[in-house]
Amino acid sequence: MKSDDFACMxxxxxxxxxxGGRTGSWRVQRPVIDTAKCIPAKTGKPSCxxxxxxxxxxxxxxxxxxxxxxxxxxxxxxxxxxxxxxAISMEDESRFITEENDKGxx
Amino acid sequence: MEQKTRxxxxxxxxxxxxxxxxxxxxxxxIVYRTALKALGKNTILVVPPSCxxxxxxxxxxAATKLPCVNVTFASTGAAASGxxxxxxxxxxxxxxxxxxxxxxGTGDIGIQALSGACERGEDILYICYDNEAYMNTGxxxxxxxxxxxxxxxxxxxxxxxxxxxxxxxxxxxxxxxxATASAAYPLDLFDKVKKAISIKxxxxxxxxxxxxxxxxxxxxxxxxxxxxxxxxxLFDLYEKDAEGFRLTDASLxxxxxPRKPVTDYFNTQGxxxxxxxxxxxxxxxxxxxxxxxxx
Amino acid sequence: MHLIESGNVAAATGVKLSRAQxxxxxxxxxxxxxxxxxxxxVAEGSLTAEYIPVESEHSAMAVCIAASSAGAxxxxxxxxxxxLYMNEQLHWAAGARLPIVMCVANRGIGAPWTVWNDHQxxxxxxxxxxxxxxxxxxxxxxxxxxxAFRLSEIVSIPVMVCYDGYLLSHTYMPxxxxxxxxxxxxxxxxxxxxKLDPDQPSNFNTVTLxxxxxxxxxxxxxxxxxxxxxxxxxxxxxxxxxxxxxxxFLDAFGRGGTPFVEPYRCDxxxxxxxxxxxxxxxxxxxxxQLRSEGVNVGVMGVQLYRPFPDQAMVSALSGKRSVMVFExxxxxxxxxxxxxxxxxxxxxxxxxxxISNHILGLGGREIKTQHLxxxxxxxxxNPETLGDTPHWIGLKCQAS
Numbered sequence: 001m002k003s004d005d006f007a008c009m010x011x012x013x014x015x016x017x018x019x020g021g022r023t024g025s026w027r028v029q030r031p032v033i034d035t036a037k038c039i040p041a042k043t044g045k046p047s048c049x050x051x052x053x054x055x056x057x058x059x060x061x062x063x064x065x066x067x068x069x070x071x072x073x074x075x076x077x078x079x080x081x082x083x084x085x086x087a088i089s090m091e092d093e094s095r096f097i098t099e100e101n102d103k104g105x106x
Numbered sequence: 107m108e109q110k111t112r113x114x115x116x117x118x119x120x121x122x123x124x125x126x127x128x129x130x131x132x133x134x135x136i137v138y139r140t141a142l143k144a145l146g147k148n149t150i151l152v153v154p155p156s157c158x159x160x161x162x163x164x165x166x167x168a169a170t171k172l173p174c175v176n177v178t179f180a181s182t183g184a185a186a187s188g189x190x191x192x193x194x195x196x197x198x199x200x201x202x203x204x205x206x207x208x209x210x211g212t213g214d215i216g217i218q219a220l221s222g223a224c225e226r227g228e229d230i231l232y233i234c235y236d237n238e239a240y241m242n243t244g245x246x247x248x249x250x251x252x253x254x255x256x257x258x259x260x261x262x263x264x265x266x267x268x269x270x271x272x273x274x275x276x277x278x279x280x281x282x283x284x285a286t287a288s289a290a291y292p293l294d295l296f297d298k299v300k301k302a303i304s305i306k307x308x309x310x311x312x313x314x315x316x317x318x319x320x321x322x323x324x325x326x327x328x329x330x331x332x333x334x335x336x337x338x339x340l341f342d343l344y345e346k347d348a349e350g351f352r353l354t355d356a357s358l359x360x361x362x363x364p365r366k367p368v369t370d371y372f373n374t375q376g377x378x379x380x381x382x383x384x385x386x387x388x389x390x391x392x393x394x395x396x397x398x399x400x401x
Numbered sequence: 402m403h404l405i406e407s408g409n410v411a412a413a414t415g416v417k418l419s420r421a422q423x424x425x426x427x428x429x430x431x432x433x434x435x436x437x438x439x440x441x442x443v444a445e446g447s448l449t450a451e452y453i454p455v456e457s458e459h460s461a462m463a464v465c466i467a468a469s470s471a472g473a474x475x476x477x478x479x480x481x482x483x484x485l486y487m488n489e490q491l492h493w494a495a496g497a498r499l500p501i502v503m504c505v506a507n508r509g510i511g512a513p514w515t516v517w518n519d520h521q522x523x524x525x526x527x528x529x530x531x532x533x534x535x536x537x538x539x540x541x542x543x544x545x546x547x548x549a550f551r552l553s554e555i556v557s558i559p560v561m562v563c564y565d566g567y568l569l570s571h572t573y574m575p576x577x578x579x580x581x582x583x584x585x586x587x588x589x590x591x592x593x594x595x596k597l598d599p600d601q602p603s604n605f606n607t608v609t610l611x612x613x614x615x616x617x618x619x620x621x622x623x624x625x626x627x628x629x630x631x632x633x634x635x636x637x638x639x640x641x642x643x644x645x646x647x648x649x650f651l652d653a654f655g656r657g658g659t660p661f662v663e664p665y666r667c668d669x670x671x672x673x674x675x676x677x678x679x680x681x682x683x684x685x686x687x688x689x690q691l692r693s694e695g696v697n698v699g700v701m702g703v704q705l706y707r708p709f710p711d712q713a714m715v716s717a718l719s720g721k722r723s724v725m726v727f728e729x730x731x732x733x734x735x736x737x738x739x740x741x742x743x744x745x746x747x748x749x750x751x752x753x754x755x756i757s758n759h760i761l762g763l764g765g766r767e768i769k770t771q772h773l774x775x776x777x778x779x780x781x782x783n784p785e786t787l788g789d790t791p792h793w794i795g796l797k798c799q800a801s
Contacts, residue, residue, distance in 0.1 A: 018125030056135025077326030184460030188467030222456030
């Protein structure tokens with residue numbers, strides 16, 4: 001018998017998203033960016049990105065305007081709390097559920 | 107003085123996948139994501155049981171894009187030493203070997219292995235994320251739980267003993283670089299991790315890491331609560347190396363200025379609900395005395 | 402090269418010839434001279450290895466686990482309470498499937514403190530998923546260490562090389578140290594299929610669910626139970642590998658040929674004494690004496706204890722009139738562990754021998770040849786009367 005015949009099963013995990021499933025389903029409220037207030041969106045220049053900096057789940061993009069991946073956003077609200085322009089509001093998830101269900105995201 | 111990283115210049119590449127199992131608003135999420143940006147690809151992680159074990163995911167999916175070995179609770183410092191030894195033996199010198207452990211895994215059960223690694227001068231970076239209790243098992247007191255805090259094993263009256271000053275214990279090993287940081291100041295953390303990996307020998311970074319369910323605050327306030335700990339002077343951001351001790355970032359800006367009262371911090375969290383007035387006064391006195399020593 | 406050295410130095414020489422890359426060391430009697438010798442080899446440059454003087458045995462095994470996970474050949478050594486202090490790490494190393502080699506200079510366990518020899522330390526670790534090999538003399542120590550590295554790296558299971566504290570670790574005996582180039586030919590460089598590597602980032606030993614679960618490509622990955630079942634199957638299959646390695650070693654160096662058990666004058670005998678370690682060689686004098694007196698008895702040493710070589714036991718012992726198991730360890734409140742294992746192996750044979758258990762030498766209690774002679778002679782005379790309860794040899798007083 002050769003070494004290839006042994007240790008064919010070990011606990012060796014490979015990197016990938018969504019180990020915890022579609023964690024967007026955890027949300028009670030979702031952050032919604034008002035591009036009229038968002039600094040990079042308003043100025044059209046790379047700036048601020050506080051929401052991107054503080055997001056514990058890396059679901060906010062460092063883009064103009066920033067976008068949020070609702071498949072995985074857990075709805076903690078840190079981005080809304082920390083946004084210096086008050087551009088992110090937390091809105092009740094129930095409002096969006098029908099729409100998301102239709103897309104199969106939840 | 108080296109250039110400070112700003113949000114705009116912070117590395118964009120992510121090494122942690124979304125959809126992981128960390129709680130909403132997890133301070134560790136910010137800490138881990140930021141630290142891994144600073145570490146980059148050439149890194150091997152060593153992780154004992156902790157909230158990070160949960161964040162990193164269940165077999166066969168890992169939330170982390172870097173190689174990582176999960177090790178037993180008490181062995182982190184020694185295991186990191188073992189990885190470094192293997193890197194030397196295999197002539198892979200250009201590798202960051204980084205231990206990432208919680209406060210219980212660092213200051214309680216893991217302190218012997220950490221002390222051994224520091225004393226031996228192992229070329230490793232040890233990052234302790236301090237969420238001030240055993241959160242992964244459901245909020246039991248640890249050596250680093252602050253005085254007065256209610257946990258599931260210090261119910262009703264809260265913890266009677268003081269918070270163990272783990273950075274000072276590590277500093278007693280006279281390692282080449284030691285720092286504290288906070289989840290609420292990720293750019294300061296990023297720069298400290300960058301600096302740490304540029305230095306040979308044992309490095310230690312102790313990161314204050316707010317925990318919404320364990321500390322009793324709404325998930326949206328993780329950064330606010332972390333900032334208040336610094337702004338009240340309870341948790342200080344500093345570095346200690348061959349050039350001595352210095353405050354950094356928000357703590358440096360605080361020196362010589364009036365600080366917020368500690369009650370501003372305590373009032374944000376359910377875990378301090380049992381704190382008696384007299385203890386609050388004593389803590390405020392201690393903080394004032396500590397800061398008098400900084401000036 | 403012929404050497405006259407201690408058993409610990411024989412072990413250290415085996416480790417040097419095996420080119421261990423990472424050595425973790427924490428002192429404990431009677432293993433200490435082994436790791437001292439290795440530090441000397443490293444300091445003088447005759448062995449290129451990372452020598453990590455850790456702060457505990459728990460950390461010694463942590464260093465080995467991590468270094469092995471990172472792709473380095475790792476070694477440590479310990480005894481008694483040091484081995485027990487490693488306990489969770491031993492299970493971890495096996496579950497993580499790491500080919501670590503560790504020498505155990507067998508010593509009794511406290512309390513009360515004892516530094517002297519028995520087998521309670523390694524026997525108590527029999528269920529952790531380590532392969533356990535027992536050496537009977539200095540030549541077997543050095544040979545077994547070299548074979549252990551090759552075995553562990555093929556089967557991805559850690560191996561304990563056990564030898565008697567003081568009786569072997571500190572006594573001087575002649576032995577042959579093979580040439581380096583011939584050992585290099587026998588033991589190729591360690592190249593694991595899984596290791597910590599940024600180019601192929603994996604997360605090792607993650608929390609694993611009770612049930613199976615799809616991986617990132619949608620393929621079903623095993624649960625905890627499948628992974629543990631694999632460990633068990635691989636341990637069973639490692640006996641075949643050990644047999645091949647033993648044969649290859651015999652071909653290359655002219656020594657070996659008894660990978661599982663080592664019988665002495667056992668052909669066509671009525672009675673067989675079974676024991677482990679140096680006691681099996683000590684017992685040969687008794688066997689010779691009894692044979693000269695017409696008692697039809699032989700002795701068999703057990704060299705592989707885990708995985709348990711049950712088929713070898715059946716082949717060697719079935720059809721004998723009686724089997725006497727002499728042990729320097731026991732499962733308190735029950736019987737000797739080796740005795741229980743042998744009984745279990747023989748349960749289904751057609752011609753089941755009578756079997757008895759004899760406990761001796763705990764905490765280094767002197768084993769006098771006369772005691773062995775008396776016990777074996779008596780047991781061979783009346784094997785039907787011995788029963789299932791362990792017989793204690795050499796007790797000098799009993800609680801009143």
